[in-house]
Amino acid sequence: MSLILSSAPHVRSKDNTQRLMLNVIISLLPCVAAGIYYFGWRAALVVCVSVVSAVAAEFIWQKLARKKVRVYDLSAVVTGLLIGLIVPPSAPWWMLVIGSFFAIMVVKQLFGGIGDNFLNPALAARAVLLASWPALMTSGYNVGKFDAVSGATPLLSGASVADLLLGNVTGAVGETCKIAILLGFAWLLFTRTIRWEIPVISLASACLLGWALGYDPLTTVLSGGLLFGAVYMATDYVTTPMTQFARILYSVGIGVIVVLIRKFGSYPEGVTYAILLMNIAAPLFDRIPAQRIYGHTKATKEGK
Amino acid sequence: MKATFRGGVHPAHGSKRPTQALAIRDFVSDTVQIVMNMNIGAPSKPCVKKGDHVKLGQVIGEAVGGLGIPVHASVSGEVVAVDAIAYLTGEPAQSVTIKNDFQDEWEELHPLGNVESVDPALILPAIKAAGICGMGGASFPTHVKLTIAPDKKCEYILANGAECETHITCDDRLMQEHATRVVDGLRAAMRALNVSQGIIGIEDNKPAAIAAMEKACQGRQGVRVQVLKTKYPQGGEKQLIKVLTGREVPSGGLPIDCGCVVLNVGTCAAIADAIIDGKPVIDRVCTVTGAVRSPANLRLRIGTITEDIIGECGGYSTDPGKIFFGGAMTGLCLPNDQLPMSKSTNGIVVMTKEEAVSAEEDPCIRCGKCVDACPIGLNPYDMKIFADAEKWDVCKKKHVMDCMLCGACAFICPARRWLTPSFRIAKQKIAEQAKKEAAAK
Numbered sequence: 001m002s003l004i005l006s007s008a009p010h011v012r013s014k015d016n017t018q019r020l021m022l023n024v025i026i027s028l029l030p031c032v033a034a035g036i037y038y039f040g041w042r043a044a045l046v047v048c049v050s051v052v053s054a055v056a057a058e059f060i061w062q063k064l065a066r067k068k069v070r071v072y073d074l075s076a077v078v079t080g081l082l083i084g085l086i087v088p089p090s091a092p093w094w095m096l097v098i099g100s101f102f103a104i105m106v107v108k109q110l111f112g113g114i115g116d117n118f119l120n121p122a123l124a125a126r127a128v129l130l131a132s133w134p135a136l137m138t139s140g141y142n143v144g145k146f147d148a149v150s151g152a153t154p155l156l157s158g159a160s161v162a163d164l165l166l167g168n169v170t171g172a173v174g175e176t177c178k179i180a181i182l183l184g185f186a187w188l189l190f191t192r193t194i195r196w197e198i199p200v201i202s203l204a205s206a207c208l209l210g211w212a213l214g215y216d217p218l219t220t221v222l223s224g225g226l227l228f229g230a231v232y233m234a235t236d237y238v239t240t241p242m243t244q245f246a247r248i249l250y251s252v253g254i255g256v257i258v259v260l261i262r263k264f265g266s267y268p269e270g271v272t273y274a275i276l277l278m279n280i281a282a283p284l285f286d287r288i289p290a291q292r293i294y295g296h297t298k299a300t301k302e303g304k
Numbered sequence: 305m306k307a308t309f310r311g312g313v314h315p316a317h318g319s320k321r322p323t324q325a326l327a328i329r330d331f332v333s334d335t336v337q338i339v340m341n342m343n344i345g346a347p348s349k350p351c352v353k354k355g356d357h358v359k360l361g362q363v364i365g366e367a368v369g370g371l372g373i374p375v376h377a378s379v380s381g382e383v384v385a386v387d388a389i390a391y392l393t394g395e396p397a398q399s400v401t402i403k404n405d406f407q408d409e410w411e412e413l414h415p416l417g418n419v420e421s422v423d424p425a426l427i428l429p430a431i432k433a434a435g436i437c438g439m440g441g442a443s444f445p446t447h448v449k450l451t452i453a454p455d456k457k458c459e460y461i462l463a464n465g466a467e468c469e470t471h472i473t474c475d476d477r478l479m480q481e482h483a484t485r486v487v488d489g490l491r492a493a494m495r496a497l498n499v500s501q502g503i504i505g506i507e508d509n510k511p512a513a514i515a516a517m518e519k520a521c522q523g524r525q526g527v528r529v530q531v532l533k534t535k536y537p538q539g540g541e542k543q544l545i546k547v548l549t550g551r552e553v554p555s556g557g558l559p560i561d562c563g564c565v566v567l568n569v570g571t572c573a574a575i576a577d578a579i580i581d582g583k584p585v586i587d588r589v590c591t592v593t594g595a596v597r598s599p600a601n602l603r604l605r606i607g608t609i610t611e612d613i614i615g616e617c618g619g620y621s622t623d624p625g626k627i628f629f630g631g632a633m634t635g636l637c638l639p640n641d642q643l644p645m646s647k648s649t650n651g652i653v654v655m656t657k658e659e660a661v662s663a664e665e666d667p668c669i670r671c672g673k674c675v676d677a678c679p680i681g682l683n684p685y686d687m688k689i690f691a692d693a694e695k696w697d698v699c700k701k702k703h704v705m706d707c708m709l710c711g712a713c714a715f716i717c718p719a720r721r722w723l724t725p726s727f728r729i730a731k732q733k734i735a736e737q738a739k740k741e742a743a744a745k
Contacts, residue, residue, distance in 0.1 A: 001640055004626045004660045007725035009711030010653075011315050011470060011632040017666055017718045073666070115667040115719075195676075237671040242685060244676075293681040293703055294310075294542055295555040 015192075017114075020237075021074035023193040027184035028081050028232070034167050034177030039089035043173045046091055047084035053097040054080030057104035067113070075114050079103050082122035082232060085174025086225065086272075087129065088137065095133060099125040119279050120236045123229075123272050130272070164222040175228040185231045198240060198251045199230040205255030213263050226258055229271035239279040245290035246282065253278045308533035309543040311679040313712045315536050315633055316470040323473040323591050324510075328481055328601045331616045334404050336378050336607035338364065339389055341397035342646040343437040344444050345371020350398050356383045361411040361584050364400050373435045373445045376584040378605035381405040391643065392629065392636045399644075402607075413582035419492040420525075422579055427496035434578035435585050435647075440464060440475075440539070440568030441630055443648035446575070449565055450493060458497045459563035462548050463490045463504040463572050465513065466532055466539030469631025472651035474589040475569050477601045479506065479513035482573055483520035489572030490527055492579050493565070502527040503548045504569070509534040536633060537710040541566045543679055555706055570650070585647055592617045594654035595624060604645060611641040613652060625660030628653055633711040666719035674713035674723060680706050684713035684723045691726040696737065699730040707731065
């Protein structure tokens with residue numbers, strides 16, 4: 001009889017990395033569907049090109065660097081999907097390929113691969129694309145159902161709440177239909193893939209500050225990429241804080257910076273930069289020893 | 305209201321415990337091998353030799369040192385071997401093998417009678433003489449636990465019936481079938497220490513045990529049942545104390561430092577047996593489950609060989625891949641099925657070859673689930689980085705010594721990282737270092 005000897009625990013939770021990534025992919029499907037509904041076949045193409053190039057980038061890097069190929073963990077699929085959903089529906093294919101390769105190779109793999117990147121790969125890619133091809137990244141929304149609409153960014157137009165909820169406004173492929181995003185959020189919570197704190201607190205703090213600065217709280221949440229960013233980008237495991245107190249600081253920071261950029265910045269939308277800035281701050285927040293440890297009191301600390 | 309603690313996981317969520325509905329039945333095998341290092345502390349010294357005839361309950365191993373306990377024959381019959389054995393802890397110890405004559409001829413017993421009328425001064429010596437050590441798994445000598453230093457005061461005795469581990473149902477069945485014994489044992493410990501409050505903590509997935517214990521508590525002085533939320537590690541000593549009393553064991557301290565003593569319900573029942581009947585520990589209830597044909601709750605004589613126990617449960621249902629004593633969260637693996645169970649063996653779980661395969665370690669994705677799960681409030685991902693780098697001093701600064709090795713972080717980790725095993729090593733290394741430093745001074 002040959003028995004395996006190992007150290008406890010002898011059972012593991014069913015949720016491994018691949019399964020968590022799969023949950024994120026499933027949660028993004030309503031957004032993909034909404035994008036295709038509103039923007040037509042171009043949206044499908046944009047998403048496909050980003051996903052395929054992100055997975056290819058991951059595979060090529062791991063082969064070239066002679067690392068273990070971890071494409072099966074599905075994290076590159078998530079990155080590709082996210083990139084495809086935060087660009088304009090008419091984004092040219094080469095721009096998507098560059099974005100995906102940058103996200104995977106530079107932002108993720110150069111820093112050590114999954115778990116070691118300090119920026120959200122998809123958002124960092126968007127920032128680079130925005131800086132490199134500002135015209136392509138801020139126009140080209142008017143395809144599919146919006147063919148005839150002349151271009152104003154959704155933030156500046158006075159769309160109704162119903163239009164904002166349904167996504168009947170122009171915008172990035174996956175960011176417009178808020179109902180689809182909320183469906184995805186519900187799935188992520190139901191499967192315990194993410195915790196509620198980061199999206200809810202960052203949205204709440206954006207609302208509060210926005211309200212203080214004279215914005216309508218509901219429009220603050222429903223316009224632009226805030227909801228998508230709060231649900232899918234701000235909750236990226238790797239680039240968010242690990243401890244509860246740090247998570248709250250991080251979430252409040254995102255909400256505040258988004259509103260400040262909207263109010264005082266020259267960009268119409270600040271979600272990308274707000275989250276990237278807080279990504280950088282996350283490891284610092286984690287160093288704040290705010291967590292109470294069982295059995296530690298002032299007395300035991302002083303005694304040592 | 306169901307009380308609970310911070311963090312924790314649900315390892316048995318959705319899984320059935322087939323043995324919960326099965327009554328305890330006796331199993332006596334024709335040979336037992338009784339090891340001398342069942343307790344924490346020095347192994348006992350065998351005081352019988354090959355060829356001796358021993359009676360049931362006769363002392364066959366004498367207590368050695370302050371933490372020592374005596375070991376008793378669990379069957380009557382002939383001693384066929386006294387030899388060395390490599391037991392689970394890895395440290396060599398002696399064992400006594402007895403061929404059962406099935407006469408169950410008892411050694412002369414000295415019952416002390418009703419736990420409410422016995423002279424309290426006689427209780428601790430009786431517990432020591434009965435060879436009782438923690439039956440929840442830790443096997444700490446009970447009489448030592450109940451010996452309170454003069455500068456300390458015990459205000460609560462907590463009976464641990466949480467049974468939060470996966471698979472195991474022996475405490476559940478014991479509470480259902482022998483509720484009065486558990487209360488008697490708790491009362492005996494309370495009287496020995498002159499403590500007025502005794503609380504029995506039970507998770508809410510054991511309604512029958514809760515009902516039985518509540519009934520047994522009626523009319524008894526100072527004892528009550530507290531229902532707990534079902535969550536692992538609810539039965540951890542530190543968590544139980546926090547939930548039942550609102551107090552915390554100071555870091556590096558013992559429960560008595562916050563006025564508490566925690567006894568497993570099986571230990572309580574053993575205390576009652578020792579006082580009321582004068583019986584030493586010769587058997588215990590043990591859950592046998594997993595890949596066996598008919599899982600069971602067995603009352604086993606101490607020293608029953610695993611292979612015989614599996615045979616009593618209908619044999620393996622498929623090729624075994626892993627066997628461990630205890631639950632899946634903290635259980636100790638067996639190298640083969642020839643080893644005997646001991647006083648602290650509350651469960652024997654057989655895993656199939658497929659279940660036994662350990663997943664490969666993936667990179668940490670910093671999801672923070674380990675931080676949320678840690679019942680102590682530590683940052684396992686962070687400690688793991690420094691444990692992997694063998695920076696033990698940094699691990700210590702990050703409070704690895706407060707880790708109780710419950711396994712919650714490793715269970716929940718999506719990257720399948722070996723968190724708990726790393727912390728076990730870190731704790732050993734730090735303890736060794738401290739010993740060296742103490743020796744150098």
